[in-house]
Amino acid sequence: MTKGEAPPALQLAVKTPAAEEIAQHLVVLIRDGMIPAGTKLPTEHHLSRQFGVSRTVVREAISRLKADGLVESRQGSGVSVIPASLRKSFKLQEAVLGHQQVIELLELRQPLEMASARLAAERHTAQELQEIIDAQQRMSVSLDWSDEGVQADLDFHHAIAKATGNPFYADFMAFLGGALRMTILTARSESRNPNIKSITLQEHLSIVQAIEARNPDAAGRAMLLHLQGATLRMTTH
């Protein structure tokens, strides 16, 4: 810190590339209904003049909307907005989740986790069970409770989802886990309660035992208890 001017305390504006900025701008326009489904976007030429960037940048922005299934382009015709009812990607805002949103996302996750535990209890193979136990082990021996521990925790739930044999469960739980990752991290770092780790491990153990015993009802109940406890620990600090 002797020389080299001090970096900004919070590096909030990281110089977002133009294409990304314009893409976000267009997403807002579409989602707020300013450009209704079925209608066409302004031409690339028009957009490039409007935003003061080259057509290349506009095309890269539109390219992203296409990837999200938000628009569809036809050569010679234009770029039209696809109705919300048949979009093919489910995406979360890149902005950090607010308190209310975290609660809502957890509410979406709960029935899935319960079903996941039930199905895992019914269908798991020996290898899949071992992976669940491994994640549990990794979590119990992790010293730093705030990073490696969270990863092992997420891995535990992911391993259960994989043991359902249904890849959609595995993928979607991984997706939700990633979205909640930051929230879990901050929640844990703010909590000084040293019992949390042992409590969490005990809850996990109940789940593992129920799955191992191939008892779907018990697995679902254990998972529900774990989630309710975790939600409390996360939303009230």
Add this chain to the structure above:
Amino acid sequence: MTKGEAPPALQLAVKTPAAEEIAQHLVVLIRDGMIPAGTKLPTEHHLSRQFGVSRTVVREAISRLKADGLVESRQGSGVSVIPASLRKSFKLQEAVLGHQQVIELLELRQPLEMASARLAAERHTAQELQEIIDAQQRMSVSLDWSDEGVQADLDFHHAIAKATGNPFYADFMAFLGGALRMTILTARSESRNPNIKSITLQEHLSIVQAIEARNPDAAGRAMLLHLQGATLRMTTH
């Protein structure tokens, strides 16, 4: 043959734009682990030579991967693959779903629909209930059972999801409904059973009544019955 050669019987290859094709190719490479998370993609220059296209096209392809949260680019450094654990979009293949995949997707949907019905029963407002009833009405008066009817059916489930007050439920159910839309359509068109409509309407009615009575258990049970019946009707024809 005389002029304008006959178009291919099945227009399977519709002349996919190069950018889209390359994007899909890269997605496969990443998802199959050929380019592991944390490593960098080949440079844009290298990829453009490798695929025989201009750098512009490569950039548009990479732009799509960025939209999916699959990669991240840093000016001067390169484009690196993001670990699967923290992707921020959940997406289905654009290819039509196979039989097994439909079953798996329905299995993912079931616990969500049940939770959705339960929450709707607990929290719905008068207006939200009216929207559910409207969709039910629209379905009962729909003459063409194969298109307008399916839309009303999906609207019914979507209305229930909205009545939970949790926007994630609404969004995700809409997403799943859109993905299953085609499957439902073909399944219905192949079934000549005229009772299906009345059976479905009766099942829907049970759900509406349970929600109106603010009885979560009954709503969940009615939804479960409906889904099990619908699954049977869809997967066995």
Add this chain to the structure above:
DNA sequence: AATTCCCAATTTGTTAGACAACTTTTTGCA
């Protein structure tokens, strides 16, 4: 010898202009 500093090579971000491929609109002719 180790460290620091600076510069050159890489690599992504952006611009400009041009042409090709396709669609839509207009024009001109019968």
Add this chain to the structure above:
DNA sequence: TGCAAAAAGTTGTCTAACAAATTGGGAATT
């Protein structure tokens, strides 16, 4: 009026160049 050809408009692709940021190595200094 009806219809085909031409023109204009729009997206897809290419090329060339420069800007901005990172990276690595070599030279200068300590």
